[in-house]
Amino acid sequence: MNFLINIDKVFHELLLQEDTDKDKKITKDDNGPKKFALVDQNTKQEIVIEGTYHLSNLLQELALLKENKVDKGEIDLSRIQENPVERISRKIRDDYWDELTRTIDKKGLEQILKDEKTTNEVPTLYVSAKDKQGVAYFQALEKELQNFKVGILPENFSMEYVDTLNTKPGILALALEQKIYSLQGVPFVVPGGRFNEMYGWDSYFIGVGLIIDNQLDKAMAIAENFKYQIIHYGKILNANRSYYLTRTQPPLYSSLIIEIVKKKVPSLEWLRSHLGTVILEYNTVWMVQGNRLTPTGLNRYKADGVGMPFEVEPGHFDDVLEPYAKKYNLPIREFEKQYLNRTLVDAELDVYFVHDRSLRESGHDTTDRLINTCANLNSVDVNSFLYKYEKDIAYLIKEYFNNNFQVGDVTYTSEEWGQKALFRKEKIDELCWNEESSMYFDYDFVNKRQFPFEAATTFFPLWAGLCSEHQAKKLIEIALPQFIKTGGITGSTKASTDSFSKDAPQRQWDYPFGWAPHQMLLWEGLINYKFFNKAQEMVYRWLWLITKNAVEYNGTIPEKFDLEISSHKVFAEYGNVGTEFDYIAKEGFGWVNASYQYGLQILSDNLKQELNKLTSPDELF
Structure with a gap:
């Protein structure tokens, strides 16, 4: 049933009556009568809308009509009376994914560059020198649009070079694809709000939602941008912004490929390309001894760079910086400025920020589990994710490549990846499982002991499938109730x-x-x-x-x-x-x-x- 109404008039009357705290929403915190009469202008039929939920639905539907410049129009009562579950799910499926989709190209660049975290007077887009096509495209666009500038990242940039970008931060380019008439950006889906770029582990979970909502093409596009980042920036980034070149994110690339393949194998060539890049990331990002691979044979989060992470707002680290400001007899803001710019260096504080940067690489920014200790930990989360990599790679090689997969001069079999997974499971059982507590704990490989912080990451081995039946039972019966x-x-x-x-x-x-x-x-x-x-x-x-x-x-x-x-x-x-x-x-x-x-x-x-x-x-x- 539809009601014909004067949109603007009803909109303002509704707000005046029901939005008593003037926050431009109708919520349970408002003190209005929670009852509003709609009258059809033609039939004079009246219907009363009652309750916070239905009144807020009415406000939303009116706002949409106003956005579409409708002065006099019909309100669909079925949308106002829609069950909450159906309404939320429908809006996610039909509206929210599209609203969160971005591209870095002529069409989408303005939306990406008008970001509250952009501090340059002229927004900057950095493009890898390896991406010849991207360099040519964006340099031509720079001349045409003249509202941003292009910076070229050297092919083999150092972390010292990345530090020089802190005074001129910018967005990092992502993949382009050739369409019929032009190059276009491969789309990605942002988390939302102030997070207006492509974030690493967010993108996996978003991809799961996209696949459920029959938007497989967008999930595949996320995988393409993962691949692009590994090839051009050396890793899947915390996010595609210049100061995130120092850190990766929780490894979930293989899991996204598995989710896509479960829905549909795009082509054997597509799968070959991505499996090769998953293995490249595994070998070059995670399995380099002394970096993210530790002497125990297990892994850690370990970001590059020194000093305070550039993206954090002034004041965030006041509790950490205050004793050091006193040590150097400086006001805290002045100490923060000098330390951030590296005109003042303190070795002890630098160690703290090695852990802090690594904590941000973990995606858990922040948690007391990782504060001032992250780089010392074989954390349960990263090792669960990498166990899943090893199992996923073994599965894909066996199921789709006749147990024989070539990357460069190296041939891989399913069995050897199975052995990697078995080794990791045994080490996790040895170092991280705590039978008495019925939980997995991070292992401090520097001090050679478990770090007994009870975190939700203790359930990640269930997801990865590395628990025994005994461990799973204890986790669910004894550990889980402590978190619920x-x-x-x-x-x-x-x-x-x-x-x-x-x-x-x-x-x-x-x-x-x-x-x-x-x-x-x-x-x-x-x-x-x-x-x-x-x-x-x-x-x-x-x-x-x-x-x-x-x-x-x-x-x-x-x-x-x-x-x-x-x-x-x-x-x-x-x-x-x-x-x-x-x-x-x-x-x-x-x-x-x-x-x-x-x-x-x-x-x-x-x-x-x-x-x-x-x-x-x-x-x-």
Whole structure:
């Protein structure tokens, strides 16, 4: 049923009555009557819209019509009365992925360059000298558009060279593809909000969501840009920005290839190209002794570069810098400036920032698990990911290449990759598994002991499939309950967080915060080990939280949640992305969008019905 109304008039009347806190949204925090009458201009028929959720849906639909310059138009009542689960999923599938899609080419460059993190007077795009086609394309575009400049990265740049870019940071070019009439950028999907570039591990989870929503071409495009980064920048980057050339991200390239192949093998040549690049990344990024490979035979996160990470806002490290500012008898802002610019060097502080940069490479920025220790740890997360690489490579060689895969002069077989995986599993069991605690802990290979911080990464081995049945049972029966809150699992246990100073900043990857990647990897791990009922429960908990938050807060889908209060209102370092918008959420947040679509693939029909009623998980489980 449709109602013909004066869009602008109803829009302003609705806001005046219901948006009592004037934040350009209708939420549970507003104190309006939560009841609004719509009158059809032709038939004079009246319908009353009631409740926060339906009124916010009305506001969103009006905002869309206003954006399309509709003065007098029809409101579709079915959209206002749509069930929450169907509405959230539909908007992710039909709207949010497109809103988050970017290209680096003539059409998409302006959107990429108008970024709040760009500090140059004239935005800069850096292109690898290896990419001859890209250099020619962007240099021609620079002359045509004259609103940005092109910098050329040397073919074999050093980390010292990368440091020189800190005073002139910019975006890094990604892959181009030849279309019928022109070169165009290979698309990628950004996380959202201030994260307007291609992020490493975010892109894997986003790819999972895209594949579910039948956007296989975009997932394949993400893989193409992974390959481009390895070839031209030496690694899959934290993000495609110049100061991220010093660090990679959690290795999930092979997992994306597996997800694509499960849906459809694009071609044997496509698979050959990507498998070769996965092996190249494994060998050159992860398995170089003394860098990310350690004497134990296991791996660590280990970023390059020295000193403070360039992207962090002034004041972020005040608790760390304050004693050093006193040591040099400088005001803290002046010390920060001199240290950042390397006109003042302190060896002890440099060591702290080796760990900090490595922590950011892990994707867990920040957590007390990794503060001032990350580069010393054979972390459970990176070794789970690399075990999955080894198993994935073995599988692909066996299934698609007759157990014989050539990269340059080297021939690989499935068996040798299986042996690599077996060695890694044995070392993880030896160094990281703790039978008494029923958890995996990171291993400090410098001090030769486990680091007993209870983190959600303890469940990553379930996802990777490296647990024994005994270990899986203990993880799920003993460890998992320590992480569960109403809306999912927290980044760490409260006990581990409480062991750190109460004066330290609240770390966003620790208790009480909940993140989509932790939930998604846990769900798949539970399914791997046939804990199907527990998987249903954990999916329901997280989807209930997303749904409840969207219903109560005008469709908001944020980056993360505070699970202690089941809310997107996060008061920790960095705040929360995806919560700032006027009238209508346009994009959600990448991996939370993906977690919703992935969770709905798992959830039973009867639990979806409970989700639409917003039945609390604590009443069901």
